[in-house]
Amino acid sequence: MLVLLIWLFWCPKIESQSLGPAITSARALDSMLQDFAYRAFVRPRPRTGIPYDGVPPSNLSGIQISAMRLRSGSLFTRGVRVYKQLTIPIGVIEKPYVERLVLVYQNLGNWSTKYYPLSGYMYLAPVVGLLAYDASNLSATNLQELYIRASNEPISIEFTRIRPVPDGSVARCVVFDLDGRINFTNVMSGNKCMTFEQGHFSIVVESTAPLPAPKEQPPPHRDGGGNSSKGWIVLGSVVGGVALLVLLALLILWVWRFNKRKKMHHMEKAADAGEALHMTTVGNTKAPAATTTRTQPTLETEYVP
Ligand SMILES: *[C@@H]1O[C@H](CO)[C@@H](O)[C@H](O)[C@H]1NC(C)=O
Ligand SMILES: *[C@@H]1O[C@H](CO)[C@@H](O)[C@H](O)[C@H]1NC(C)=O
Ligand SMILES: *[C@@H]1O[C@H](CO)[C@@H](O)[C@H](O)[C@H]1NC(C)=O
Ligand SMILES: *[C@@H]1O[C@H](CO)[C@@H](O)[C@H](O)[C@H]1NC(C)=O
Numbered sequence: 001m002l003v004l005l006i007w008l009f010w011c012p013k014i015e016s017q018s019l020g021p022a023i024t025s026a027r028a029l030d031s032m033l034q035d036f037a038y039r040a041f042v043r044p045r046p047r048t049g050i051p052y053d054g055v056p057p058s059n060l061s062g063i064q065i066s067a068m069r070l071r072s073g074s075l076f077t078r079g080v081r082v083y084k085q086l087t088i089p090i091g092v093i094e095k096p097y098v099e100r101l102v103l104v105y106q107n108l109g110n111w112s113t114k115y116y117p118l119s120g121y122m123y124l125a126p127v128v129g130l131l132a133y134d135a136s137n138l139s140a141t142n143l144q145e146l147y148i149r150a151s152n153e154p155i156s157i158e159f160t161r162i163r164p165v166p167d168g169s170v171a172r173c174v175v176f177d178l179d180g181r182i183n184f185t186n187v188m189s190g191n192k193c194m195t196f197e198q199g200h201f202s203i204v205v206e207s208t209a210p211l212p213a214p215k216e217q218p219p220p221h222r223d224g225g226g227n228s229s230k231g232w233i234v235l236g237s238v239v240g241g242v243a244l245l246v247l248l249a250l251l252i253l254w255v256w257r258f259n260k261r262k263k264m265h266h267m268e269k270a271a272d273a274g275e276a277l278h279m280t281t282v283g284n285t286k287a288p289a290a291t292t293t294r295t296q297p298t299l300e301t302e303y304v305p
Helices: 002-016 022-038 072-078 109-115 223-275
Strands: 051-054 064-071 080-083 086-088 092-095 100-107 121-123 128-134 147-150 155-158 172-176 182-186 192-195 199-206 278-282 285-289
Touching (some): 022 051, 022 064, 022 109, 022 128, 064 080, 080 100, 128 155, 172 192, 192 199
Antiparallel strands (some): 051 064, 064 100, 100 128, 128 199, 155 192, 172 182, 278 285
């Protein structure tokens, strides 16, 4: 019961640290953008270390994608000094090992909040993605991402033209890993986020004030719906938690009273047995009699230790 209670109180917290169901559409987007980024390699053997800008599908206009083909050895020994907003230091390794890989850069622009909804926070910059794939077949689709890790210094993502930080707020970097887990880290040099792994990144502030009422018809069941349903979940778990707490208190009280009653019962029983006077027969009648002589009364003054 206690475990359940603790779980209930922790549950919303854990949920707020992950992207939740939105990860499915975010992963589908990654897959589609991999395909469209690879299409930027028009030549069969594109040059290595050069960014090729891709064209996203027309229903996703506003997103920027780019692809860079690299030899794995060169990535490790030289890094990439400038790749769009990214600076990749030396010492980056990929798992599993491939001879050549493609680094896909994504800038989700005005689609950031759609694919990476983050309730309670406001984006100051668009979400930027860095993903790595095997470069052995440049027509391949549905590729599995490679796991890249900076073994030395972190990879840096520089955000230019971030929205001004509201008074009293602190800008934080937000990091989404490929499973939708969310971490917050400090912003470096005013506009940079650091990472040791692939993922999606942006700069956010906590939105303390309630969002102003939408001026126009809000898009159907987007952020608003998610927020209110999240609100209901939180409210529900709080009410549930309080109810459970009351139940727990009642249970403890009941157990306590049950134990007390049991003890009393035992005591009464013991008293009944213990206090039963031994009967002795005197003539034809039974009379109580003490079996043994009790402690001899002594005067306190006679007591010598
Ligand atoms: C965009 O169009 C592609 C086909 O080109 C389709 O597979 C995809 O579901 C569409 N995406 C959105 C977000 O409408
Ligand atoms: C983003 O902007 C483009 C125009 O640049 C527009 O076509 C698209 O619908 C916008 N996306 C969202 C989610 O509002
Ligand atoms: C590359 O991938 C495409 C699409 O999956 C496939 O049709 C093609 O056979 C692959 N080429 C090689 C050399 O594996
Ligand atoms: C978040 O931080 C923890 C602890 O530093 C780390 O183990 C985890 O990999 C990080 N996750 C992401 C998505 O960066």
